[in-house]
Amino acid sequence: MGLDPVLVARLILDQQPVATLAVWQDGQSISIWSDDPAFPLCAQVLSTGYCAIESELDFTYLRDEYLEWFTAKGDVGELSLDSAVETRAIRAGIPRAPLIDIGPIRVNRGILATRAGAEFGQCEAMARLRQEHDTVRNILQTVEAIIVALDLDGRITLVNRKGCQLLGYQEAELIGRDWFSTCLPHDIDVAEIRAIHRKILNGDLQGSECVDNPVRTRSGAERLIAWHNNSIRDAEGRVIGSLSAGEDITERRRAERKLADSETRYRLAFQTSPDSININRLADGRYLDVNGGFERLTGWSRDEVIGKRSRDIGIWRDLGVRRQLVNALARDGYCENLEARFVRKNGEIATALMSAHLIILEGETCILSITRDITDKKRAEEALRDSEARANSILRAAPVGIGVVVRRLFMEVNDTLLRMTGYRQDELIGQSARLLYPSDAEFELVGHEKYDQIRAQGIGTVETRWRCKDGSLLNIILSSSPIDPDDLDKGVTFTAQDITARKAHEEQIRNLAYFDPLTGLPNRRLLVDRLEHALIASHRSRQYGALMMLDLDQFKAINDTLGHDVGDRLLVEAARRMTTNVREGDTVSRLGGDEYVVILEGLGTDEQAAANATEMTAEKVRFALSAPYALTCAEPAHYCTSSIGLTLFRGYDTSIEVLLKQADVALYQAKDAGRNAARFFNPAMQKTIESRLALETALRQALFKGELELFYQPQIDQNGRCFGAEALLRWRRPGHGLVAPLEFIPLAEETGLILPIGQWVMDTACAQIKAWEASERTRFLRMAVNVSARQFHQPDFVAQVQASLERYGANPQRLKLELTESVVLENAEQVVSRMNQLKALGVGFSMDDFGTGYSSLSYLKRLPLDQLKIDKSFIRDIATDPSDAAIVRAILAMSQSLGLEVVAEGIESEAQRRFLCENGCHRFQGYLLGRPKPIEEWETQPDLGADADRATSPASE
């Protein structure tokens, strides 16, 4: 129609100017026209419904830029309703050339209207679509969800701002890329995700269903997304892709997991807590939950208590404590470390420490109680307290001082220590231990010694002295042990034992052991000790020393006649005189009885000068001792001379033993010289000493070597019949032949060897008695056994004899013990008692060597004797010496009056035997009738002349 371009503008009533909806030019729709054209004709069209300007429009509307742009020459406008009916549209054709004929245009204005209407509708639709698209896009960009659209192959067709933000890409970078390879984690099973995608496309996955899948961001981080998915269809309903809206739930999941973990932990803590945990509702106190700890503490199971109140199960022992808890909760909302006692289900009482807090659970106020069972701990504490109390009472009552010292300061001391030292507690605690020591030196010494021992052995024990508060000294044994062996600075505990009394006692014992209690002089033991030192000193100095052995000549007589007290006074005074007449360094000792030994030292290196000095001293002492003694008040002075044996020594060439023997030998020389004299030991005496020493050594071994034998000498009656035998000891000493007893018995008595020897004799004799029992020829024989004084006076002598008899099964009736007068003179009471005990066993007694001693009738009468044996010294000259004959007759008469059997020994001649027979003695022993012989000879002896009555006693003769 020559109307080109054409504009369609929309007229909205009451809105100026009109809005251009579409523009066509050269048959094409152009979209540049966005603003309202200042279309001057619109007003006319709006008012008249039509307008037409054929030409010179550009002159009419000069400087209108739109018209200029269109190069418009004319204008045709018509008002028309669009398809929306309500909307008015102005359609304007703008001819570029003047319209020649406006008629056809008017004719075709219907066509124009229709055409413009259609265009106008399309324009509207397009505008609406664009608007919708923009709206959707805006929504997609502004929603907080991740929106992703994929095509059928999984290529990204849409991704919103949130999606780009999450994935770290620009939209343009993502569009068209494969979702699965671009945005999924490397380790994910892509096939699985693709399968999900297929399900979405197939409509198998509803949009309401949520699928959690991870995505990988550009930086490689992994995020978890909760996807809601749907398929996208085109206008024909064909599925063309998928649309997924996702929410980043990474943090939420993490938080959820954290919460779950935390819940698990708390639940676990609740369940496994060793403490009792219970939750009660505040409103009614009912148990809502309890854990295993509660079950263990109370004995009630969870099922038994849930829904119940504590009072229902009577759990509180002290309601006062419960009240305390309730008050604290009401006041503070919590209560901590409340000690309470609970009654267990079985009735036992448990002690516990309880903490409770108010908490809100599901909107309700509850009490959370955590209770620790401290029953065992309490018991242990009580036990510890008891034990401490006991320990304290022990410490208090301990008879030793006990204390703790830290860094040498007293930290604790017990009562005993206070009693011991006289200090009060407050005077010692915190004070240095030095307070108790007599000197710094002793304090330091003890400290060093003690700590050295502690370091080496873990405990230190030292003997020391403490000075008490009153100044007196205590002897102490201090034992210390560290509180912590690895750290001595933590101090030591110590015990202090007061050994003062023990020390004094030891001193006393030492005195007794080393000093003669009567005179206070060193005894034999100390003498030997001093002599050892003297020999060493002499060896060093090469100076001579001397040993002086003294005997008081009249002592025995004074002692016997005036009594022991006077005798003792004599001994004490003699000791004093000796001490005052030797030099200070010399030793005066008493060996026993009236025997003294003096050691003189430092006598110079010249032997003769030493001998002279010794002799001078000896004479001085002898002179002093011979001065009168005022022993009793009443009686006149007594006199007592002394005999002195002297010997020199230098070094220890000569042994102590030999030196004493030398002095002893010299002493006997002095006595032999008529007493009241001093004699030096000379070399000629040495031989005797040596042989004596050799004898002693050999005798010690003789018993063990089996060198001792018993010979048996027959005892014969007046008819020549043997009624018994005397056992006589012989020593078959190698190189010396058969040694007679007189050669070794005195030495054996002196050395004590007589005891084992005597025991051996007794055993051998008893064995022989038993052996004789086996034969008719010997079973009646009585065995006489010699017993020495030392042997008899052993306290267990009776038991020894009895044991020997029993050991061999010997008949006690066949045993006769021969005692000498010296045996029975000493301690007569005890002798009689002992003899009676043996008599009770059946053992007989013979008084040997009768006539040589006191032979007092009075004691003879008291002794339970069976026999007297007249000493051979009276027999020897009996036939020629009238006095011997008289003595023998007297003995025979006396024994007859006492009813005692008499045996005469030493019968060597028929004259002697005859004399004895004529004077009433019918039992004999002597060489005439048979010498002592070994048992073998007894056994081969053809005839002992045995008959039944040979064993009869004298009473029956």
Ligand SMILES: Nc1nc2c(ncn2[C@@H]2O[C@H](COP(=O)(O)O[C@H]3[C@@H](O)[C@H](n4cnc5c(=O)[nH]c(N)nc54)O[C@@H]3COP(=O)(O)O)[C@@H](O)[C@H]2O)c(=O)[nH]1
């Ligand atoms: N404690 C012990 N002392 C014992 C023991 N054995 C002996 N002795 C004592 O030794 C003393 C000497 O004994 P011994 O040398 O055996 O002399 C005895 C006889 O052999 C001797 N005797 C006997 N008959 C005669 C004789 O006719 N002439 C003579 N010259 N001597 C004779 O007399 C001794 C017996 O004496 P006694 O004991 O007094 O009966 C001896 O005295 C015993 O004390 C022993 O085991 N233990």
